[in-house]
Amino acid sequence: MKNEVLRFLREQEEYLSGEEISRRLGISRTAVWKQINTLKKEGYEIASQTRIGYRLISVPDRLYPEEIQKQLRTNLVGRNMIYRERVDSTNILARQTGETGFVDGTVILAEEQTAGKGRLGRVWHSPMGTGINMSLLLRPAIPVSDAAKITLLTGAAVARGLEEITGLKIGIKWPNDLQIQGKKVSGILTEIKADMDQIHYLIVGIGINVNEQDFPEELRETATSLHMEVGRQVSRIETAAVVLNHWEEIYQRFLTQGFTVVREEWKQYAVTLGKEVHVRTINETIHGQALDIDEDGLLLVQDEDHQIHRIMAGDVTLRT
Template identity: 45%
Template sequence: MKSKLVQLLRENQGFFLSGEKISIELNCSRTAVWKHVNALRKEGYVIEAVSNKGYQLMQNEDLLSKHAILSRVKDNPLFHHIAFYDSVTSTNTIAHKLINEDVKEGVVVVADEQTAGKGRLGRKWASPKRSAIAMSIILKPKLDFRQAPQLTLVAAVAVTRAVKIVTGLELEIKWPNDLLIKGKKVCGILTEMQADSDRIQSIIIGIGLNVNQQHFSEELVDLATSLQKEGDRVFDRAELIAAILKEFTWLYETYITKGFSFIKPLWEAHEITIGKEVVARSASNTKTGIAIGIDEEGVLLLQDDDQDVHRIYSADISFEN
């Protein structure tokens, strides 16, 4: 009910809606309307109430809540449940716990603050309160475990397209999981898998997106940026989350039916890795060469000085020059 009330007030933002009109739209009593308004106020929504006029949603400074997200994804056929938290150590960790409780595909874990998010190679990814998107998507595709890394590339395309739609900003994709603006990292994606034998049981796609951060630590100031810094305005995180989920839904469903060959050209349209001299560091070795492309499995192809081509399944990529 609260999600529907948020949606109704947002659709009429700038205008008063009478308690009677709201009660008719939501099929509830005016007393119930009053109770839900007060509940939303406690969550941080600024709702003005004037006698003989009704209720009006005032502009909120990027307030993120379960209801703000649900009101925007009500028609999404895949992502039907939002598990929202004010603060967590890691949304991926929460997602693993939910999978162990046998949740269905389509659950999205979202937190307003993430204090120890997971990054690749054991790195941490912090998402400060009221400034970033920290979310994890739970999927249960019937795929071979070797296809799991492809979903990182699907997610990268989804985020890139969603950010362009909402903000107008162009993101660049650095294989396999970094999204950049003008060479600075704005988003990271971490895909984790639970598999049985050679089949995927579940996939968790963690997405950390810098949205409204204005300040970065001294060690990150030259390496990271945010949508607000690049777009010079505050962006609505709930709107961005809904857009990411919408883009991911159709990309994922098409990927399941048509395969990675559908995703590959969309990914290539935004990538900045191919054609560059790179260093690929993994847990077992380091290789240097020219990134000459990705194959039909999404694996990076790296050609060394001896013209030998190496297939890089997972690595931390940095540019030589």
């Protein structure tokens, strides 16, 4: 009901009378007034004039599903959304949702995470109302070994989205760190639940620093936000929608045409390739030159003995 009231207000440039809304929805004037109050509590600015009616002045920069969905051009992703003010992490909520049954392409959004995590268990800073914390919950018919490609694909989609929003050059450090001038602005954490035949569900967690104006001491040197880079507030709603639109476009291309096209797109953003790197893997540390990513999304690093290592997972530092 609330969303219908909101829709009427949007469609109307001028004041819309409470009587008109009440008539169109077949509800009482009091019920209309209650819905208006709910919207105001959610941060919608609504002017009201006695005997004239209501008018929508502004929309809050909250990650409300209906606001993001208005800007989506997707068929799969984000058609179903779950929104929370605060969660431990959107990936954890996605896991719980994944265990109990879900609509393919469900997107989980939160204003704040109390236990947001990046790769390798690292803390992801996500205070109230400043960043985008979202998880995509998917059921793709791809082998387990393809899951890593989804991380790269997501990196390319987010990079493209953030370039569109900010006009700035975005770089990707393999596999999934998005940077602006060497500082981290977004991270991706892909999780799977699978057996050897099929993926039960796949979660793509995306964290984007949008309107942060400062970071805790220990992150100040390495992290940045869109606001800090462009010097103004950035709409989180628009950013989330743009990223999701690009995501679905690249994802569909991956499913229909395979990884090659995605790989080419990813490489346009790569800051790692051609560079001297240290790579810490589960078993060893490799020093060498990052050559390329291969057809499976693995990083190829050539060490001093000209041996080429195919790296599935690891932590990359650029040698300076």
